[in-house]
Amino acid sequence: MGAVPSDDPxxxxxxxxxxxxxxxxxxxxxxxxxxxxxITEVEGKTARTIFKGHExxxxxxxxxxxxxxxxxxxxxxxxxxxxxxxxxxxCAFTLIRIKTSQEKAIRSIMRRIVQEKASVLTFDQFVQExxxxxxxxxxxxxxxxxxxxxxxxxxxxKLVLQPTMVA
Numbered sequence: 001m002g003a004v005p006s007d008d009p010x011x012x013x014x015x016x017x018x019x020x021x022x023x024x025x026x027x028x029x030x031x032x033x034x035x036x037x038x039i040t041e042v043e044g045k046t047a048r049t050i051f052k053g054h055e056x057x058x059x060x061x062x063x064x065x066x067x068x069x070x071x072x073x074x075x076x077x078x079x080x081x082x083x084x085x086x087x088x089x090x091c092a093f094t095l096i097r098i099k100t101s102q103e104k105a106i107r108s109i110m111r112r113i114v115q116e117k118a119s120v121l122t123f124d125q126f127v128q129e130x131x132x133x134x135x136x137x138x139x140x141x142x143x144x145x146x147x148x149x150x151x152x153x154x155x156x157x158k159l160v161l162q163p164t165m166v167a
Contacts, residue, residue: 001023004047013041015039016036017036018034018037020032020057021033031057050159051159053156054130054131064091069094070096072106074091074111075088076110076115080122081119084162087157087160088157089154089157090155091153092106092140092143092149092151094147096148105143109139113135114139117138
């Protein structure tokens, strides 16, 4: 993924490394997604990492905002099947300005789908569905019945609690 300079390999443990999804997939369409990984252990010149979170780049998020439309946001804490806790921020952009009742309905759909997915998927599966926008697609297909949508995405995620492994 990249090179991290250090005079002692043990000093790398705990450091956070960031990369775009484009760096990992070589698909230019994924340029806007910044991903964060935390180094957990070092073996020789190889560092093992764990997914720490992701977010939309600021300029991409700014490009989604338009006049005479509504941005529906929600932030929720979820726990995966294997007891990892994450904080997930979901946003939706409509084509027209919508009523508060429609906003509430879309927000409840977001919460329901994300929490259902988290409860049945492991951490790795959940992260993959977040990053590749599978969950956002499910939210879009459900919420477009409420109001016309332009974009739905998981704009940010953060690993809050990692379960401790008991030996």
